[in-house]
């Protein structure tokens with residue numbers, strides 16, 4: 001059915017976007033009863049005191065009505081304390097913090113606020129899937145900078161070459177989903193120098209900031225020249241294992257926060273009232289929480305990576321995130337899409353083909369991503385099932 005005969009219902013900015021691969025693969029997992037290592041959500045909830053804090057907020061009537069547009073003051077203060085504690089960065093909670101409906105809304109609002117149609121946005125591919133759609137909704141053009149196996153380091157000469165007079169913004173993600181690459185201080189310093197030289201804005205997606213196993217997380221906004229041109233984005237979903245709460249935040253200079261808030265206020269206006277109070281408490285958990293969480297995920301990374309190697313996959317060891325990317329060529333396979341579509345039937349495991357996150361899919365044609373944010377016994381069982389692929 002079309003309102004105007006011949007005209008598609010979906011506008012042309014969105015025609016290339018169907019349902020997300022995560023929805024598709026998670027539905028496949030439910031249908032087949034397979035172990036879902038596709039979508040990046042933990043199979044255990046986060047800390048009990050944080051969950052209790054949400055219950056208390058609900059019961060006490062905090063956040064049950066529209067919270068303030070920029071976010072509740074308790075959470076904005078907690079975000080600034082977190083930035084100071086982990087990175088020595090000072091932000092004004094009233095003018096330099098914006099609470100969003102997850103990092104996803106922060107990314108979308110940033111694109112809608114900061115881009116004009118025709119602007120170019122350079123981003124690493126494989127892209128986290130909302131990037132391409134957010135850039136498209138803003139009417140801008142994405143310019144991929146391909147990260148290549150085995151180490152997925154960015155080619156900084158290629159980045160320099162990709163910058164044109166139309167480049168408005170770099171959209172960076174470190175630790176990087178799906179490759180697990182973590183930008184080094186030297187790489188970030190070189191990227192910052194390019195941003196200053198070409199007067200570019202930078203939006204940084206740092207949702208895996210507390211999941212760095214090798215190296216360190218350096219917020220780009222902390223580097224010289226970046227304080228007033230960077231929109232730094234993070235979220236509670238991954239760090240506290242409550243991905244369904246969708247509480248994210250932006251930290252940036254007042255002018256950038258004002259711009260992003262202008263778009264954000266007409267997307268959701270506000271969200272997750274009681275959860276905002278709970279996340280404020282979560283951000284104030286002692287250092288030991290963050291260290292234990294990282295070590296737990298490191299052990300899971302090692303467990304699943306070992307199992308995948310035993311099963312015959314080539315494993316690209318991730319430096320951070322929830323995910324490990326593999327190559328299936330050694331298993332006699334060429335293309336991750338049919339491989340992943342058949343995997344639940346063949347051995348009862350769901351994974352994601354990363355070629356769907358590229359504009360140049362050949363760069364990741366034989367790559368498959370597995371999430372390791374699952375219980376050790378689930379990872380062991382998945383590895384055992386995958387061993388069956390050796391035949």
Ligand SMILES: Cc1ncc(COP(=O)(O)O)c(C=O)c1O
Nearest residue numbers: 102103104128177207235237248
């Ligand atoms: C790189 C990246 N950014 C953003 C998100 C989404 O974050 P949120 O759930 O806070 O919207 C994800 C979730 O998988 C992600 O991997």
